[in-house]
Amino acid sequence: MLEQVEALMRKHIESIGDSKSLELYEKVPKGKRLRAKLILRIAGQTQEAIELASVVELIHAASLLHDDVIDEADTRRGVTSINHAFGNMTAIMLGDILYSKGFTKLTYLPTEVARKVANSVTKLSVGELLDVELANAFNPNQDIYFDMIYKKTASLIEASAFSAAFLAGKDTKKYALYGKNLGLAFQVIDDVLDITSSSEVLGKPALNDFREGKTTLPYLYMYEKLDVKDREKLLSYFGKDLNKNDSNWIKSKFNETGAVKKSIEYAQKLGHEALDAIKDENVPQLEKIIKEMIERDF
Ligand code: FPP
Numbered sequence: 001m002l003e004q005v006e007a008l009m010r011k012h013i014e015s016i017g018d019s020k021s022l023e024l025y026e027k028v029p030k031g032k033r034l035r036a037k038l039i040l041r042i043a044g045q046t047q048e049a050i051e052l053a054s055v056v057e058l059i060h061a062a063s064l065l066h067d068d069v070i071d072e073a074d075t076r077r078g079v080t081s082i083n084h085a086f087g088n089m090t091a092i093m094l095g096d097i098l099y100s101k102g103f104t105k106l107t108y109l110p111t112e113v114a115r116k117v118a119n120s121v122t123k124l125s126v127g128e129l130l131d132v133e134l135a136n137a138f139n140p141n142q143d144i145y146f147d148m149i150y151k152k153t154a155s156l157i158e159a160s161a162f163s164a165a166f167l168a169g170k171d172t173k174k175y176a177l178y179g180k181n182l183g184l185a186f187q188v189i190d191d192v193l194d195i196t197s198s199s200e201v202l203g204k205p206a207l208n209d210f211r212e213g214k215t216t217l218p219y220l221y222m223y224e225k226l227d228v229k230d231r232e233k234l235l236s237y238f239g240k241d242l243n244k245n246d247s248n249w250i251k252s253k254f255n256e257t258g259a260v261k262k263s264i265e266y267a268q269k270l271g272h273e274a275l276d277a278i279k280d281e282n283v284p285q286l287e288k289i290i291k292e293m294i295e296r297d298f
């Protein structure tokens, strides 16, 4: 069901009439298309829903192109990232092309949808800015972490669910809440996988987030449980390249404190809250999305 979305995204880029843009676009790794799946499962496979899905996925792809520049990432989904292969300028401009094309196509959708999606992209950008600022020092505050992941990740998923419900004449409030909790759970699992997955599966070094200065939920839970001496030791690793001994120490503390397990349980709780929001809607296929997302390994 995603082929039509994929084809439409390509058509949008093709319609620009610039062979270089299309050539580069084809090198962007495709990803899981979670947002498109969500939209089609809520709204059904109507032409409007496919249009919305293509817009949201173009915007999401653009945001990752910029994110890889910001994070100086060499890879995306295990393959060379656009910034690494072609330089930051190309990655930023390709992001701008995808982003502005997505917004042009967004203007053909109902105003309520256009506003919601456009507004979520502002939140996305504020969230990314917050993420960058937070990397300056270890952040022990859970509220700040959740505010940042809401904006950076959950807001576009929330807007996708709202918009799909709007197109289908469903209860937008319930679906928006489903989307928000799904988005939060998704980011928590992403943060867990940075710790539990092998670098081969992730396509980036293990414990990369902490090296990049990101204090994610498992680190927050671990920090809570450590004594003063171990807290100091953990802080000394913040934002640094870790050797095998350092990584092993951090991993052993994750085990001792149960911080990874607690994070997974929290993601599951968010998953249940998402399902609770739409419990009267009779949509078993949305339960599957939550399961797939929480049980994934990359
Ligand atoms: C990935 O985070 C980043 C995002 C989900 C949002 C990025 C948003 C922007 C760059 C601003 C919006 C820009 C445009 C053009 C719409 P991560 O680094 O934690 O995840 P990763 O491991 O997948 O890189």
Ligand code: MG
Pocket (backbone or CB within 6 Å): 067, 068, 071, 073
């Ligand atoms: Mg990144």
